[in-house]
Amino acid sequence: MALSRAELLSMFHKTAAEIAEKEFKSITEATVISELGIDSLGMLEIVGAMERELKVQIPDESLAGIQTVKDLLELVEKRQALG
C-alpha cells in the first residue's frame, strides 16, 4: 500500500538519521539534502534503504536532479503509483 507524503517524509527523516548517524531536529520537504551533511554516497544509501522498504525501484537517471527532500519524495511517490 502506498504511503502518504507525511509518512514518506518521516521515513526519510528516520533513514537519514540512521545513515548519517546523527539526529536531525527538523526536516521539511524544502530541506536541501546536501545541507544535512549527506553527500552523494549517503544519498544513494538513503535511496537504497527506502527502495528496499517500499519495494520500489528508482532509476539512476532520475536521481540526478534531486536537491531537496521534496524532489526525492515526489520520485518515490511516482514509483509507488506505478506499483
Add this chain to the structure above:
Amino acid sequence: MALPALSPVRQPGRLVAPTLVQAVRALAHDAGRGFTFIRADGGERFCSFQTIFEEATRRAAHLSARGVSKGDRVALVIPEPDEFVLTFLGAIFAGAVPVPMYPQLSFKNVDTYHDTVAHITSASGAKLLVTTEATRPYVEPVLPRTPSVEALLTIDALTGPAPQAPVVEVSEHDVCFLQFTSGSTSRPKGVVVTHGNLSHNSEAFMIHGLGKDSSIDKGVSWLPLFHDMGLIGFVIGPLFTDIPVVFLPTASFVRSPRIWLDTIHKHRGTITYAPNFAYALVAKRLKDKDLSGLDLSCMRVTGCGAEPIQARTLRDFADKLAPAGFDPKSFLPSYGMAEATLATTFVQHGSGFVTDVVDAGSLTRGEALSSSLEKNASGDSSELAQELVGCGAGFPGHDVAIVDEQGNRLGERQVGQITTTGPSICQGYYNEPELSEAAFRRREDGRTWLFTGDLGYFAGGQLYICGRLKDIIIIRGRNFYPSDIEWVVSELPGVRRGNVVAFGVTVDAAGRHVEDGTGEEQLVVCAEAFQSEAAGITEQIQQAVAAQIGLSVYRVEIVPQGALPRTSSGKPQRRKTRQMFLDGTLPRPRSAAAGEPEAT
C-alpha cells in the same frame, strides 16, 4: 564469422599475450564464457568472449571507416559498463587510443564537469568523442572548447553492420590507452599506458599475484570502469588471463551493499576487489538477517587497495561475514597506482593480512619502530601506537625500493619515498614533459624508476604505506601524515568520513602566512559541518588531534556541507583546499541549515 588465424600469442618466458588485441583474439573461440553485465533493474547481459571479440571488431571497423587511424585519441563518455567495454576495445582494435572519462547524468555542478571533460579532451587531443544518447546533453556543450574534436558520435553509429576495414596491427610498444588519474592533489594528468605495460602488469597481478586458475576463478566487481582498478583489474587483466567476470553497477552497490555479496554468492565469485570504504560500508550496513542463505566460502581473493587500508575495517568485515563462511585468509591488501599501470605490491594470496604496530612518534622521525597497543592505553603521547596493514611485496621482473631525499636506498624499517621500476612502469604523462621527468626518472642503473610521492617502509618483506610525501606536514622536525589526522577527525560524531582535510601552513612570528621558507609550519583542519555545531565540533577536533596525534591544531575551519573541493572520485583535494584557505576563499558555514527553522 570466420576467425583470423591465431597469431603466435606468447613470447618466450611470458605467460600472457604481448598485446590486449592478441589476448582478446585468443579468446575469440569461447562462446560459453565471458563477461556478465548486471543492470540496475537486475536484468543481465551476457557477452561471451566470442561476442566481445566480434563486437570489438565491428566497432573498430566503424571507427576506421570514419577516418580514425592508428594512434588517434578517442574520448569515451559511456555510462553503461557493457557498452563502455565493447567500445573501449573497439577503439583499441582500430589502433586508436581510447581516453575513458567519467560520465555524469546530472546538471548538478555541471560547470565543474564541463571543465574536467574539456580539460581531458583537449589535453589528449582527442579526434572523436563517443558517448550515448542519454549522456550527450552533458558533454555536447564542451565541444566549442575542444578544437581537436572533429565529431561527436553516439554508440548507435558503431553497432550496425560492419563496413569493410583493414585490420590494424598493434605491437606491445604501441600506446593502448590514456588513463587520466583522479588527481587528489592536482588537475587530471593522462598516464600513457602501452600494450606491453598492460601485458606485464596483468601477468604480474593475475598470475604471480592472485595465482589465477581459469578453470575455477570468476571475478565480481562493482568498481567504476573509468578508474584503473575497475578497468585494468576487472576488464583488461581478466581478458589477458582468460577469467570470466560479473559486473555490477557502482550505484547499485552503494544503494545496497549486500548486492555485492549476493552476486558473489549467486555466481560463486572467487575474486573481488574494493577500496577500504566499501568494506566499512558492508560491515556497518549489513544486518545479520541479510546473511541468512549466503555462502561466501567461495571467496578466494578479497582484494583491498586504492586508499589507506584500516586493519579495524577488515576485522569488522570478517567478523560480520563469518557466519556466511567468509575466510579472512582471502584478504589481499595491495598497493599500486595508475603510473605503474595498476598493481605494484601484493600480499601472498591465501595468507590474509598482517599488520605492524609502530610507534607513531618514530614514524615522524623517519623510522618505524615497533610498538605495542598496550602502550597507547597509557596515554603517553610520545608512544602513540599506530597499526598499519602490510601491502605485500613487488612482482617478479619488477623492483620496489624505499629511498631517501638523495635517492639512496634505505633499509628495513626506514621511512622514505616508495619508488618502483620494471615493465609495468608507464611511459609518462601525455604531453606533460616536466611532470613526467619529475616522476619517471632514469637512474644510474639505466632503468626508469617511478617516484610515487608515497611514503613507506619495508619490514619483514612487507611494504607499509605511511602517507604522501608532498602533503606531509612537518612540525618541529616531525612528519605528520594528513591522512592520519583526517582519519582521527572523521571518527568524531557529526563529522563524516571524507569531509575533512588536514594540511600545513607556515606562519611567521607576526602570525602572517608566509610561503618563503621562513616561519613555522602549523596544522590546519577543515571540516564540513553546520554553523550551529561549529563551536562544539571545533573543540572536539582540537581535543581529538591533541590526544591521538599529539599535536595542537593551529586553526579549525568549519565550512558548509559540500564546500570542500573534490576530485571526480569524491576525494577532497588537500592542496586546493589549502590554497582556498590561504586566499581566504573558503566558504563560510550557512546557519540553521537543517537543525533549526529559519528565523524570519
